[in-house]
Each structure stands twice: as structure tokens, then as C-alpha cells.
Amino acid sequence: MACASEKEKYQQWLAQINQVCGRFAARPLPGEFIGELETSYARSLKLSTVTTAGVNLFRSREEIKLGNDAWFYTVFQLEGSAIVEQNDRQSVLEAGDITLIDASRPCSIYWPERSRQISLLLPRQIVEQQCRFQAIRCAHPLSRQLPTVQLSFRLLKESMENGDLSDRESEAALEAMVCLLRPAFQEQETAPRKERQFRNVLALIDEHLQSPALRPEWIAAESGMSVRSLYRMFADKGLVVAQYIKNRRLDLCAQALRATGDEEKLAGIGYSWGFADHSHFSTAFKQRFGVSPGEYRRRYR
Template identity: 75%
Template sequence: MAGVSEKDQYEQWLAQINQVCGSFAARPLAGEFVGELESSFANNLKLSTVTVGGVNLFRTRQEIKHSNDAWFYTVFQLDGKAVMEQDDRQIELETGDITLIDASRPCSFYWPAKARQVSLLLPRQILEQHFRFQEVSCAQKLSRDLPTVQLSHRLLQESMSNTGMSETESEAALEAIVCLLRPVLQQQETLQPRKERQFRNVLSLIDAHIQSETLRPEWVATESGMSVRSLYRMFADKGLVVAQYIKNRRLDLCAQMLRTANGEEKLAGIGYAWGFADHSHFSTAFKQRFGISPGEYRKRYR
């Protein structure tokens, strides 16, 4: 950039990162600094293309506190190399590789030399629906040799070149990327620890009785043979609140029904079918989770 010092370029680039990607801190590395950022928004697809070198970008608890953490960064390496760190795990991404970074936990990115990558913001809500709170391995190198990784890259490139995608099409593209990457992201635990098995059993119990008006934390605890306090602690260990989980699970199933049910079915009836006796409460809760009312959500999919 003519007439602009390297220090000014560095500060301008970091300000852009903080505006588009959330709150980050940075420090220069040895070598020449390169920093460019292009962002694009196609409805639900929020993409940032970063060309960068000679810098370490990181998030501590301090940055997370002042930023939206309702995302995962899905990093697609386009050129060069990058080192990613999270949860005591460090990987080196090469051209064609992918990784997932949780915005709610500290992380660090290193670019010793010029590299280029795309970061796709993946809403936490979509991961919750697909993984059902099974642990997702972040900072895990998803190799370019894997067919699902190659397909994800192609889907990303197609999505980036198609700026005219509708809201439902962009949402479907996000869902497709999650479905492609899920088999390699999920930790395959053949012998789960006792606490993990117990948690899975509680989730299954909730699903089996999700339409019942009696589904409350106290009932779940009794049926699971534990105290209410132990139940709350079990969910807290996953960063969850049991009552909120039940409500969100019901809302996700309502959304699924709104996408597929007959257009003549009453909204109040759909909410009632999944445990919402009060339509006003259902509508308010739905809008808080999905950003639009149940009626608008159904129109989007008709």
C-alpha cells in the first residue's frame, strides 16, 4: 500500500479483523508482514478471505469476553502454511486442509510466511443440532486427501462464486458442509467413560419424552436415578443448562416440522405438539433462537 508504513498496515489489518471476525489480539513475527482481508456475506454464509504472513493472531479469555462466541471458525487453507493451536493441540495446515476452531475458547494462529485461507463462520446452533453435544475435535487437521474434505472445498468455492444464493440456499450450504465434515470431526469413542455414557442416556431419555408436559429437570433426574443437583452438574460440565437444553431441543424439532409439515397446519398446533402449551411463549422463544418468528420461518421454506 503506497505511502502507508508497515506498522500502519498492521494496525489497519488488525482493526479489520476485529470488525469482521471478532475480537483478536496480535503480535508480529520475524519477517515481512503481509495482511489483507476480504469479507463477503451471502445471507447465512459469512466468509473472510485472509492473505497474511509474519504475524501471530490469537484470542485469550479477555478477547472472548468482548466478542460474540456463538461461532466456530471453519478454516479452509487455500495457499501456503498456517499453524493453529487450541486445547493444547497444535497442527500445521497446508494447501487443501481444513480445521475447526471454537470461538468460545482461547486459540492462536501463526503465519510465519505468506499464506491464504478462508474462514467460514459456522453457527454453534448448527453444530449442536448435528453433534448432539458429542465432543467436537477442534484444531484437528482434516487432510486434503480425504474425499469429504475435497468435496467441502468444492462446495465452498461454488458458494463463494454464487453471490445470488437465497437465505434458504445459503443455510442449506452450511448444513451440507457440516454433514460432509461430521464423520471426520466427531471423536469415535468405542469405549466411552461412564459419565459420558450416562450423559448420552439422559439425552436419549429427553428425546423419548420430548413431547411430554411432565418433562422437567426433576423428572429427568428421578428417571435417571440421580439427584437434581447431579443432573445440573452433569449438564454444567458440558457448558449447558438442562432446562435450556430441553427448550432448545423442542424448538429445533419445531423448526424441523415447520420445514416439512403441511402449510395448512396451525402454528400453535406445531408448538403444542412439542411441549409448548402457550403460543405466545412458543413464538417468543422461537424468535430468540432462530431470529425470526415461526410464521416467517415457515414462509421461508414454502
């Protein structure tokens, strides 16, 4: 990469990656550098097609601090091969394979030779809702021979070709993609007692989300543990009990907003999921989804 114009091309490509995919750093590899990036947005589907060679793209703790970690990258390998590393796991992706990368953890991708792949941004909240906080295998290659992988490629292709998708339809496509791939991405191991207990607590919360009595003290008593143990259980997952309950309620409010018309009052939807104060509901909703409940419903109408 001695040529000035080639260095400039390299820097421009990296700047594009940082703008579209989040903060990354890079280092050149031996051989010719190729760097091309195409972006595509179909409502909730945010895609980037990377064609590259002779470079190592990576995210360290520094890049994660400076960027957005609210995503998982679903990588669809189209041509050539790529080496992906995360969580002390290294995998080789061949054409037709899929893998998942967690934006909140350091990762590294090597393209020694010409490679082409699509990176689809999956919102963390969708993955967490589908997987219920179970361990997820990142940088694990899902073979093109798997029927779920073939279906996912087909769903991605058809979604990209359909420019008339609504917000609701594109989000449904994302959820379908996660649902298809979830069994292959989840760690295949018997859950220890603490993990089973945590899942039971999540099920209890879901069962009583509409109840105003749903508080940490009540949950702890119903689960046969101390409040301190409950807090520690959630802290071990990087969660706060009250915040989890609020976010879960907001997610179900969003689901209701997508399914109802203008005749359903916004305050009534918030109240039905435990938000007694409409102003508090509206503020919390905007913090989570970036728009007010009314605007959110208009977008999905």
C-alpha cells in the first residue's frame, strides 16, 4: 500500500465503514487492497455489502466506547472467504455461510483475498426478546447446507428486492430472521440451576407485567429468594430489575401500537401495561424507541 492514491482509497473505505457500520479500526494485510461498500436501507432493514481484500477490520474496547453497541451484525458470506474472531473463537466463513457478531464485544475480521459479504444490523432488543438472554454463539459459522441458513438467505434477498416494505413488514422480516437462526446461534448446553432460576423469574415477570404489584420485593418473595439475590442475579446479566421490567412493558406497548388504530387511546395502551402516568409513559417510550408513541403508531399504520 505504498501508492498515495491507494492509501487514500484505504482511508476513504475505512471512513465509510465507520459511518455506516459503526466504529472500527483496520490494518493492511499483504497483497492487493480492495475496498468497496454499498449500503441499502429498507425501513428497519439496514444492510451493507462489503467487497474487500488485503485488510483486517477489528473493534477493540476503544472503538466500542466510541461507537454504538446496540446491535448484532449478521454476516452473510456471498463470495470468497473470511476469517472471523470473537470470544476466543475463530471461524472461517465460506460462500453461503452465516455468522453472528456482537457489537458490544471486541471482534476481528480478516480478508486476505477477495471476499464479498452482506452485514445486516439486528437490533439488540429483538435478539434479546427472541433468545431470552440465553448464551449466544458468536463467530460460529452456520453452514450453507442448513435449511434455516438457506431460508434466511432467501428471506434477505426477497426483502432487499422489495422496496415497498412498510416499517412493520421490515421489522417482521428481522424478527423472522432471528427466529429462523436462533436454534443454531444458541449455546447447546444444559442450563445450570441459576440459569433455570433466572428464566423462571423472567417468565414470572412476563406473566404479571400488567400488574401494578410487579416490583422487585414481590418478585423476590414469589421466587423464594431475597431482594439482594434478585438484584445480583440481574446484575450478573448486566441488567437492572426495574429497568428490565420497564423495557419489557415498553416493548409490548410498541407491539400494541403496531396492531391498533387511532381509536385506541395512547394513554389506555400505556395504562394497560403498567404505566399509570401518560407523561411518564410517553417520555420512557421516546427514550427507548426514539419517537413518541403517537409518531410510532403513525409510522406503522
